[in-house]
Amino acid sequence: MTTxxxxADPDLPAVATIYAHYVTDSLATFDLTPPSLDEWRAKAAGLAAAGMPFLVAEVDGQVAGYAYLAQYRPKPGYRHTAEDTVYIAPGHxxxxxxxxxxGALLDLARATHARRVVAVIADYGEPASARLHEAFGFEEAGRLKGVGFKHGRWIDTVLFQLHLG
Structure with a gap:
């Protein structure tokens, strides 16, 4: 059963473990070192203070994925644009x-001050994230070529955006 x-704070070790996999074993993120549990606590607290949602997918009592919204950029003029993040545990x-x-994150996004949601997706040959966003109506807004370097490769990012209405 999925919920x-x-x-919740006890979910943070699982969130950290899920993300650490993508940091060390994939090109989906440009982080090179997994954030510590204290860094995850600080991130969760900052998002909560900003009124931004942070969700987990629980499968049979175990955290199997997470998603959150954050302000797209820190400057005040970006306060109505959010960036989504979604990661799923290997095996799920x-x-x-x-x-x-x-879907749940976008429902909650409509209750925030966000007018648009942006997804910044590393384009390394795996289309699942782009397809997921397109299924919700996100449209490609641009490509930044060779802006990330990880595991000996230069990687593009593709920007997608959704107008919340």
Missing amino acids: IRPL TGQGLGRSLL
Whole structure:
């Protein structure tokens, strides 16, 4: 059974573990060192203070994915644009958790001050994230060529955006 719910502090070790996999074993993020549990606590607290949602997907009592919204850029003029983040634990991809998380996140986004949601997706040959966002009406807004370097490769990012209405 899958449940989508707000993050709770005991979920943070699982969130950290999920993200650490993508940091060390993939090109999906340009982080090179996994954030510590204290860094995750600070991130969660900052998002909560800003009124931004942070959700987890729980499968049979275990955190199997997470998603959150954050302000797209720190300057005040960007305060009405949010950026989404969605990660699914290895072994749980392809089961619809990303769709469930992003759908719930966008429902909550409409209750924030956000007018647009942006997704910044590393383009390294795996189309799942782009397809997920396109399924919710995100449109490609541009490409930044060779802006990330990881595991010996230069990687593009593709910007997608959704107008919330």
